[in-house]
Amino acid sequence: MVKQERAARTRRSLIEAASEVFAEAGFAPASLAAISARAGVSNGALHFHFANKNMLAEAVEAQAAVAVSEITGAAGRRQGESLQAVVDATHGLMDALARDVVVRAGFQLAGDSAARPAPSPHAGPGPRAQWQHWVEDSLRRLGHGGALAPGVSGADAARVVVAATVGLQVLGAADASWLRRHNVTRLWEVLLPRLAHRRELGTLVSSGTGPPGAAAARARTPSTGR
Numbered sequence: 604m605v606k607q608e609r610a611a612r613t614r615r616s617l618i619e620a621a622s623e624v625f626a627e628a629g630f631a632p633a634s635l636a637a638i639s640a641r642a643g644v645s646n647g648a649l650h651f652h653f654a655n656k657n658m659l660a661e662a663v664e665a666q667a668a669v670a671v672s673e674i675t676g677a678a679g680r681r682q683g684e685s686l687q688a689v690v691d692a693t694h695g696l697m698d699a700l701a702r703d704v705v706v707r708a709g710f711q712l713a714g715d716s717a718a719r720p721a722p723s724p725h726a727g728p729g730p731r732a733q734w735q736h737w738v739e740d741s742l743r744r745l746g747h748g749g750a751l752a753p754g755v756s757g758a759d760a761a762r763v764v765v766a767a768t769v770g771l772q773v774l775g776a777a778d779a780s781w782l783r784r785h786n787v788t789r790l791w792e793v794l795l796p797r798l799a800h801r802r803e804l805g806t807l808v809s810s811g812t813g814p815p816g817a818a819a820a821r822a823r824t825p826s827t828g829r
Contacts, residue, residue, distance in 0.1 A: 610652075613644055613648055613652065614652050614662075616642040616643065616644065617638065617639070617642045617644065617648075617649055617652055617659065618659070618662050618663055618666055618705065619704065619705060620638050620639075620641035620642035621633070621638045621641075621642075621660070621662075621663055621708070622663050622705040622707070622708035622709070623641060623704050624637050624638050624641055625660065625663060625708040625711065625715075626704055626707050626708040626711055626776075629711070629715055630660060630712060630715035630719055631715065634656075635650075635656055635659075657719055657720050657723070658723065660712050660719065661722065661723060661726045663705060663708050663709050663712060664709045664712055664713070664726075664729040664730060665726075665727060666705050667705050667706045667708065667709020667710065667729070667730035668709065668727060668728060668729055668730045668732075668733045670703065670705065670706045670709075670730070671696065671699075671706070671730045671733045671734050671737070672733060674696055674699060675688075675692045675695075675734075675737045677695065677813070678691040678692035678695060678813065679692075681812065681813060682812065684748070685745070685750065685803075686745060686750055686751075686798070686803060686807055687806070687807055687808065687812060688741065689738065689741055689742065689745075689764065690791050690807065690808065690811055690812075691811045691812055692737070693764070693768055693787055693790075693791070693811075694784060694787050694788075694810075694811035694813065695811075696734065696768065696772075697768075697771060697772075697782045697783075697786075697787050698782070700775055700782050701779055706730065709729060709730040709731075710729075710730055710731050710769075710772050710776075711776055712729065713730070713731040713732070714773070731769065734765070734768070734769075735761075735765050735769075738761050738764050738765050738768075739758070739765070741761075742757040742758075742760045742761040743757035743758065744757070745760075746758075746760065749800060750799070750800055750803055751798055751799065752797065752798060752799060752800050752801070753800070755797070760798050763794065763798070764794070767790055767794070771786065771787070771790070784810070784811075788809045788810040788811070789809075791807075791809035791810075792809045795807055795809060
């Protein structure tokens with residue numbers, strides 16, 4: 604049991620160290636030597652857990668995808684199937700991108716796909732794809748339920764929300780101020796009058812209804828242990 608716990612701690616340390624290196628340098632320039640040094644483990648220990656750099660990147664993306672699922676799940680449990688859940692999840696995601704290097708690196712790795720080998724057969728969707736799918740599914744259901752403004756389809760709303768949020772993520776990688784809560788609030792102040800049905804608009808809170816940092820703190824739990 605002690606050996607298993609030590610191995611799990613080493614694996615978590617490697618994922619977090621890799622996240623830091625990937626977030627700072629990108630996938631191609633990052634070296635396994637730099638990652639093992641950052642984690643404080645030997646190259647042999649790294650290769651025991653991960654055969655190559657791409658497998659390590661996939662592990663970072665998988666953990667980031669779990670964090671995205673935690674964020675969207677928390678918003679859904681708090682707000683049900685509503686536009687407010689999408690607003691709250693957006694705030695939670697941007698807060699996680701600002702606070703959690705694993706989430707930040709997972710999203711950035713999606714932008715490095717051209718520099719990476721093809722995904723392994725067992726690799727699941729990365730955090731960006733998971734976010735996109737959740738937004739698309741949520742807004743499609745809201746469109747069918749009449750929560751969107753007349754003439755606005757769930758697919759069109761999803762394109763706008765995904766483009767806007769991924770744009771904030773990309774800009775935030777270079778300048779973290781883009782991820783601040785007031786910028787996300789202003790985004791929704793502009794979008795909601797166009798997307799929401801008139802009867803829903805007065806009930807929606809652009810600044811979100813969840814406590815700042817709560818979703819990110821929950822999402823970060825799996826990556827601790829260094």
